[in-house]
Amino acid sequence: MRTLAVYQLKGGVGKTTTAVNLAALAARDNIRTLIWDLDPQGGSSWIFHADNGKQQDEFWRGKVPVGSLIRHTRIPRLDILPADMSLRKFHQRVDSRKEARQFMNDTLAALSETYGLIILDCPPLMTPQMEGVLRACDRILLPVQPSLLSIRAYQQIKDDFDWAKSKQWLPFVTMIDRRKPDHVRWVQQDLKEYPEFLNTFVGYSASAERMLHQRNPIVEDQPAVPLARNYRALWQTVKPLLNLR
Incomplete structure (x- = not known):
């Protein structure tokens, strides 16, 4: 099982659009895929009509198992772990970067029995807890819009996350x-x-x-438009870099 975090410090650069479309394409490639929505806004969850009826905060407090939060989508082989506003308290529930990384490592190890790929739709945060989550991931996909603020945000991430190995780091130009x-x-x-x-x-x-x-990935609902072709090309670039088994 491999994990791909879609992350950017700046909002509005197509992070969620990227996550949901790559997840749909992976599932269509017969890869059992989970998209884990970690953004309190819940964009991925909304697109997939996912309401878990529970708060993800309960999982981070150790009150419920992760499996109880996962929901199926309408796309075969694609599930989602929905977000909700309780994730605003994420940095309060996890004490440190080390604890966040260990918690994610343990959870991802358990999920590896079911899924071949997990895609994390991350919030635009740069906190020790968020860094711990990213350190647990195999690859980090970073959408960068060719605008001054987006490029500046990317440079900030690059400078701060100097622990990331080159094979983990996958920035690309978007929008x-x-x-x-x-x-x-x-x-x-x-x-x-x-x-x-x-x-x-x-x-x-x-x-x-x-x-x-x-409320459907572009590659599913409008497969002939240029944006859908762009995401298929992105998936074909990223897929071999994940070393999926």
Whole structure:
């Protein structure tokens, strides 16, 4: 079993859109997949119509087993561990980075008996507890929009998470709008300063908004649109890097 965290310090860069579409594609590749929504906003949970009737906070306090929170989605071989607003207290329930990492390691080990891939939709937080969660993951996928604030946020993460090995670190350019000269110029010129970026790009598209209205991954509901093709290309790039068995 492998774990992929989709993480960014800046919000609004397509993190949840990336997580739900890659999860759907993995499931369609016959990989038993779990998407674990750790963001209190619960974007992934909402898209998949998932309401667990319980609070994830109960799991982090050791009150309920993780399996009791997992729900099936309409996509075969894809389950979800829904989020809720109790996750705002996450940093209070876990004392330290070390405790968060150990807790995640133990939980992921138990889930490995059921799933081949777990995708974490992470909140835009840089806390010791969040770092502990990320340290427990095999790969960290970082969507970076070619805007000043998004690039700055990426650099902050890169500087602070110097523990991450190069094989764990998977940044890629997302929401590139080719109508904007600054976006095009950054990709053509400045991106050369970041050789660690994947050679796969996800464009800006209004299809992402339609996905929210349909509450279904774009690769499922609108498979022919350019954004769906972008995510299929991203999955084909990321999949071999996960060393799935």
